[in-house]
Amino acid sequence: MTAQEIFYWLLFSLLALSAGTVWLAYLKSFSIIQPARMKLSHLPDQFRLAYEPVVFPSTDGVALRGWFIPAEEEGSSRTIVFCHGWGSNKAELMRDTHFLAGLGFNLFYFDFRASGESAGNAASVGYLETRDLEAAFAWLHANRPEACGSLALFGLSMGASVALWGASRRPEVKCLLAENVFLSYTRVVANWGWRRLKVPFYPLIPLILFFVRMKLGADPEPYSPVHTAPAVKRPVLFIQGDHDELVPLAEARALYEACGSTEKDLWTVTGAGHAKCAEVGGEAYRRKVAGFFQTNLPPEPEPAEPPPGAVKTVGA
Template sequence: MNILQWWVIGELSVIVIGLSFLTVQIWRRARSQPGIRLVELPKTFTGCVAYVSRLGGLLMLIFLFVILERNILTVILETAPAPSHVPAPEEAGLEAEEVTFQSPGGPSIAGWFVPSKNGATIILLHGYGGNRTAMLWHAERLIEAGYGVLLYDERASGESEGGYRSYGWEDTRDVEAALQYLSTREDAADKVGIAGCSTGADIAVYSMALYPQLGAAWGDGNSSVRAQDMPPIRDWITMFLVPSNYMLDWMYTVRLGIDAPAPLVDVIDDIAPRPLMLVGGGVQRPVIGSEADLFTLRFAELAGPNAQAWIIPEAAHCDGPRVRPEEYAQKMVTFFDSALGIK
């Protein structure tokens, strides 16, 4: 069994033990005081207030415990390496060269490279825990339009090396390494853009703020890099969700032994005047709403007039290529054509 299955068993065990302990205590009270009601409600106003306060405090402690143990599970699972088999490019239907490059002071990164025919190359970044094959659809559409592509497995994912994943925090270094690698190839174009989905979008957009060599970025399904990127507290859900993310940030720094990067909201305006396209799904998710409302529109506003936001109402997370394949491909290619000056 994997760690998630063991964790669920542990949770259920704690619940059973806790309920058993509570049942035994109630039974002992009933045995020691015959005739007493097991639940005796207070008869005065102050007594009722105290009773409700104690009950509320107990529920709050239970809720905080659940958040804590769930955050611990999240950090354990999301920092563990996620190796996976990657087929040969021809098996994936792509005419590409298998390449590797070294991240400065970091792991060896494995990927595929296709030379450019139009003078521009796009770096493609997949979502968390996946591998480069998740960006095949994007690669095929860009190649059809003449673009070169470099799609690779993020560190400690797919066939790339690495002892841990860092929720994208250290992956911007690998983008820098990718840019350096492209600069050494005679068949690589001078103009470089970047595109990503989910955590890949976070890495892509953040890298745009760091590296002026990147001429444009397409981010689909961006979310928070740090707790400060979460939306302002607006209801009881975000009242707990936002503090929980601050706890997660601290846990990641302790677990990984690294410094946390600056929040995306603090650096996203450094991208200007270079073009930025942010894509978000409009499907309302239970409790928290749509990613468009949570992140996409707000990030685009913070980035400035160089940024565009495309909201796809019927799309969920990174779902645009499925629900609007032709429009998505056309918009993506048109965006990079305009942003990188491709005629």
């Protein structure tokens, strides 16, 4: 083989490898934007919970579906809004947290776009989903104003990133529980690429991120927790598994340090992988979650009774 033939062979191989890498990145970007829909594994009535199925539009018109589960004690004004993870749905969170209804909290679960029972065919690992959370708050205020006296957020993975964004913007949010939340959009995609594809960051991950940005018409990175957490001033409980391959414990600690709240805690569940803290933590997990919301979302005090012999004055 002549030197010229070797040169052309190497050039062709390099071009073929480059084209294959670009094509693979393009295909894998669909895995992020269009995750497979997971069927609902549980319904509230399986846990003997009264509930109302609700349908409401996101701020850009995508039809979202959810469940409003009233607290077992009638007339509660305390409501927790739940944000599920990427590729999951409201049923997965409800399975692990429905016990909170028995502790005096209303529970509002909904499916993000392109997930569960909601419409839409494009997810974004947190960017478009912020619109869905805004719409969930709008539905609550318009349809359940009596349940909006004290509001809290509970987010898992991608949902926790959306919840951090919401807590940084909405003063009515009293506290936030963020479980298995990633540090940044870029980092979680890089971790996903290594875990699922076994590829290093370069050159595939930047190409995947490029195609995702191109398809979304926006960059999700500014919505990452590392950028929104410093603005969160409410009490925050971070829950993290020490066997989480998507969100390493070092990244969870970095986000904890970046959070602007002076009332924050990082609780580690030994042996738990991603989205497995409830399963592994068991009763200790439920006690921790219940204690956080009972402390930071207390019931409204009962009106004081007038002292004996006092005369009640009726206004004109």
